[in-house]
Amino acid sequence: MKGKIAVIGGGIAGVQAASSLAKDWDTTLILGENHLPYYRMRIEEVIAGAEPESLYMHPAAWYEEKGIHLIHDRASSIDREGHSVVLEDGKKVPYDKLVITTGSNAFSFPLEGRTGNIFSLRTMDDALNLRTALLSADSFTVIGGGLLGLELAYSVSQSFHIPVSVIENGPYILSRQLDEDSARMLQESLERSGVKVFAGVSADHADDTLLYLSDGTSVPAAVICFSIGVRCEKTIAEDAGLVTDKGIVVNNGLCTSDPDILAAGDAVELDGRTFGLAMHAREMGMKAAAVINGDTTPYIPSEPSALLKVGGIDVASLGSMTGEKNVFEGSDSRVTVFVENGTVRGIVLINAKSVMAAARNAVGKGYDETVFRTV
Numbered sequence: 001m002k003g004k005i006a007v008i009g010g011g012i013a014g015v016q017a018a019s020s021l022a023k024d025w026d027t028t029l030i031l032g033e034n035h036l037p038y039y040r041m042r043i044e045e046v047i048a049g050a051e052p053e054s055l056y057m058h059p060a061a062w063y064e065e066k067g068i069h070l071i072h073d074r075a076s077s078i079d080r081e082g083h084s085v086v087l088e089d090g091k092k093v094p095y096d097k098l099v100i101t102t103g104s105n106a107f108s109f110p111l112e113g114r115t116g117n118i119f120s121l122r123t124m125d126d127a128l129n130l131r132t133a134l135l136s137a138d139s140f141t142v143i144g145g146g147l148l149g150l151e152l153a154y155s156v157s158q159s160f161h162i163p164v165s166v167i168e169n170g171p172y173i174l175s176r177q178l179d180e181d182s183a184r185m186l187q188e189s190l191e192r193s194g195v196k197v198f199a200g201v202s203a204d205h206a207d208d209t210l211l212y213l214s215d216g217t218s219v220p221a222a223v224i225c226f227s228i229g230v231r232c233e234k235t236i237a238e239d240a241g242l243v244t245d246k247g248i249v250v251n252n253g254l255c256t257s258d259p260d261i262l263a264a265g266d267a268v269e270l271d272g273r274t275f276g277l278a279m280h281a282r283e284m285g286m287k288a289a290a291v292i293n294g295d296t297t298p299y300i301p302s303e304p305s306a307l308l309k310v311g312g313i314d315v316a317s318l319g320s321m322t323g324e325k326n327v328f329e330g331s332d333s334r335v336t337v338f339v340e341n342g343t344v345r346g347i348v349l350i351n352a353k354s355v356m357a358a359a360r361n362a363v364g365k366g367y368d369e370t371v372f373r374t375v
C-alpha cells in the first residue's frame, strides 16, 4: 500500500474516488448519513414508496471486497498539522492524502406564517420525511421550476393524486436550460398531467393550507418543498483554513490550497465556477484519484447536459443557450440549436432522441444544419 487515504462524504464523487484508490491505498470513506452510499438523483423514488435500500449504489460486502473501510459518522474537523480527520465522536482518521467530497445543501428561506410541513429535498432522510407528510396531505406546492422541482412535482402528482403547483419566479420554467418556446411546450405537457405552473411570481408568505404569491393570489399548499438551488458544503474546509469562496477553491488538478488535500464534486469551485451535476461529481472523483496516483494533466469539465422526462415529453439541454437560434420542427418534436460565430454553443431537444448522439457531438464544433434536418 502506498499510504493512507481519507475521503469525507459518500456521494458519487466520494465513492468514485475511494473505489479508484482502494487497490493501492489504505482507504477510509467517512459517511455523514445513516445509509450506505445511494443514488441521490433517484430519491424521488423513495417519496413514491421505494425502499431506501433499493437505491444503494452497492451492498456493504462490495466495500469490504474492495478494501474500503466505511465509517458512519460525520467529520467535524481536519487537523492539517497532524494529518488526520476528527470525527464527531472524537476519534481520528489519519491520512497521507485527504479528498473532501462534502457535496452541497439545498437552499431555502423562511416563509412568514408557516412553521411546519416545509421541506427541501437533498438527502434520503429528506425524502422519507417528505413522503410521510404527503401521505396525509391534500395539496403540494414546489417553490422553484428548475429540473429538480419539475421532476418532483410531476412525480408527486402521479403518485399521490393531489393538486400540485409549481412556483417559478423566472419568466418561464427551466429558464437556465431551455429557450422560451421549448419551455412553453413542456409547461403545456405538465399542465395536461395535472401540475399547475405559475411563472413570473414568487412565494411571499403562507398559512397552514395556502401559499400566498407576490401577485396577491394563493395556491393550495398543505405541504411545501423548496427547490431553488444548492450551496456548496464547504464548512469543514473553511474551518480548516483552506481557501474557499462560493465553494472549496481547487486548481485544475483538484488540489485545494493544501497540497495534501484535494476536493471533488458539488463542494468545489474551479475557475470561479461551481457545479451541481452528477456527471461532474463522477468525473472529479475519478480525476482526484488519478491525480493522487500521479496524473498531472488538467481536469477539463465535460459540457453540461440535462435530461428530463416529464409528462411524456423527453427534454434534453446541452451546452449553453447563447447566440443565434435555429429551430427545426417535426410533428411533435423540436430542436433548437444556438450558434455563435459559426460554432454550436448549445442545443435543446424536445422529443428528439433520434438526434441525441449527433447533438452531443455537435456542441463546441462548427455548425452543420444537415445534422438536424432529420427531426
Ligand SMILES: Cc1cc2nc3c(=O)[nH]c(=O)nc-3n(C[C@H](O)[C@H](O)[C@H](O)COP(=O)(O)OP(=O)(O)OC[C@H]3O[C@@H](n4cnc5c(N)ncnc54)[C@H](O)[C@@H]3O)c2cc1C
Residues within 6 Å of the ligand: 008, 009, 010, 011, 012, 013, 014, 030, 031, 032, 033, 040, 041, 042, 043, 044, 073, 074, 075, 076, 101, 102, 103, 104, 121, 122, 123, 148, 233, 236, 264, 265, 266, 267, 276, 277, 278, 279, 281
Ligand atoms: C433529488 C435530486 C435529483 C437530482 N437529479 C440529478 C440529475 O438528474 N442529474 C444530475 O446530473 N444531477 C442530479 N442531481 C444532483 C446530483 O445528485 C449531485 O450533483 C451529486 O450528488 C453530487 O455528488 P457529490 O458526491 O459531489 O455530493 P453529494 O451527493 O451531495 O454527497 C456528499 C455527501 O457528503 C456528506 N457530508 C457532508 N458533510 C460531511 C461531513 N462533515 N462528514 C461526513 N460526510 C459529510 C453528505 O451528507 C453527503 O452524503 C440531483 C440531486 C437531487 C437532490
